[in-house]
Amino acid sequence: MARPARVSPDRILAAAALEFAERGFAGARVDRIARRARVNKAMLYYHFKSKDGLYRTLLRRMFTLAAGRLRAIADASAPHADKVDRVIATMAAFVDEHAFFPAIMLREVADGGAHLDRETLTALAALPAAVGGIVQQGVRARAFRDTPPMFAYFSMLAPVIFYLAGARIRKEIAHLKVVDMRESSTDDFIRHMQHATRRSLARARHARTS
Amino acid sequence: MARPARVSPDRILAAAALEFAERGFAGARVDRIARRARVNKAMLYYHFKSKDGLYRTLLRRMFTLAAGRLRAIADASAPHADKVDRVIATMAAFVDEHAFFPAIMLREVADGGAHLDRETLTALAALPAAVGGIVQQGVRARAFRDTPPMFAYFSMLAPVIFYLAGARIRKEIAHLKVVDMRESSTDDFIRHMQHATRRSLARARHARTS
DNA sequence: CCATAAAAACTAACTGGTTAGTTAACTCGT
């Protein structure tokens, strides 16, 4: 017979992810996380030490998982431009699995990592590190024009995160009918970003003397 | 004679901008805003009705001001590609004047406009509307390749907002020395975004049959 | 296999500090 599975910390983390993504750290309510996870609040403090502890555990997992996938792309052997395509597609797929990711990312950037300890910050840093590495490979191989890796990181992933996090507010705005916010498919947007990034990194067709 | 309007609501708004940008709506403390503005808290409730009222007033102003500048670019006569350059430069300049803008923008996207009323949401919608209009002009004039205006909006401005809002967290990460987060100048990043956006919108040099 | 004790998992109710918002009284220019 199936064990009543006691209280799974994973269920708490899943509930916390939704709450933190929807409301941010300050707006999140521990009671609400506990209720969502159908767990006594004290259990939450039993498994994680505090609201901060829970938050950091969640983020560390999330960042580590995402960075792992990006590093796999970096280590693979494929044309440089294809790797960049994959970075974008991989982030989109990651968000598809973890819908709460972009909102948390946006909030964390907005408050400058205020709730993160050293370890979690290091896990976060692995994201730009992996993407930057891929760009640098391409630059060194002369497949890409000389581009600061961090610039490429921001210009290729910020729109993806922003666009995906913005689904709710775009719907609100579209609802007002004051702007044409016609929703194209997310897939189309991802393809747009892949093309834009390729064109941005591609070496000029006709070499120019600077 | 102009009343010296003893407590200036503007001073409250300025203090609120900092507080909301740093902590978000839920994390912001009314008492702290009052203290920062060197104003009795009750005055804040006298001029604005509530924390929400203050927040919405601030955002409405901000969005309206920014959208006005973008619309001025749309209405000017200049080559389409130059207008796009100006959009990016103008947003960077706007953030330079209103350092709190990007953080608030990120947070507002993250919580799907939860605290915004119809009017404020409309003011926000004017931003993508103005930028989208500029892109559409260029597409119609065959100066740009056919691109959904909202896609162009996100790919040109999300990195700017993200990069500028992220100054604090980048500094934190750089401090860890686990990634090379070497800070190039903001101006360089803006130029990078201008070039990237131009290349992304430019029509292919050699026409292709699709 | 059982008895038992310790450890882990769990709960309901509580606590104390915090926070948005209120109020009643005061100032001062017209």
Add this chain to the structure above:
DNA sequence: ACGAGTTAACTAACCAGTTAGTTTTTATGG
């Protein structure tokens, strides 16, 4: 004397974290 502007003190609700106690699981020795 009136009303817009201002203040210190107050309040009711909220919320992270605690506690005291119960039940379930696991380890141990006979």
